[in-house]
Amino acid sequence: MNITRTTVPGEGVLFHFATRDGQNLAVMVDRNGSRRILVYGGGDEPSQAIQLAQDEADQIAQVLHSRSVDDRLAILEQRMAEIAGGTP
Incomplete structure (x- = not known):
């Protein structure tokens, strides 16, 4: 694209x-x-x-993401734990 x-x-x-x-x-x-x-x-x-409206744009963006915000946040939290030396 x-x-x-x-x-x-x-x-x-x-x-x-x-x-x-x-x-x-x-x-x-x-x-x-x-x-x-x-x-x-x-x-x-x-x-x-x-x-x-801004909230409508946010809803469309959520649908267009290949992963949900919750999934992406969980992946980031896991990576931060790995970097900090915690358990994944």
């Missing part, structure tokens, strides 16, 4: 994603922290924009 980050003056930051299959989408992070998912239908302009 190709990801580009662009600052949009007065708006926020745009993260554009191009998949291996050539599909395009973007996430616009507004200055106030809200997010918009922009879906492209083949042209240069998005065909759809989906506004997300």
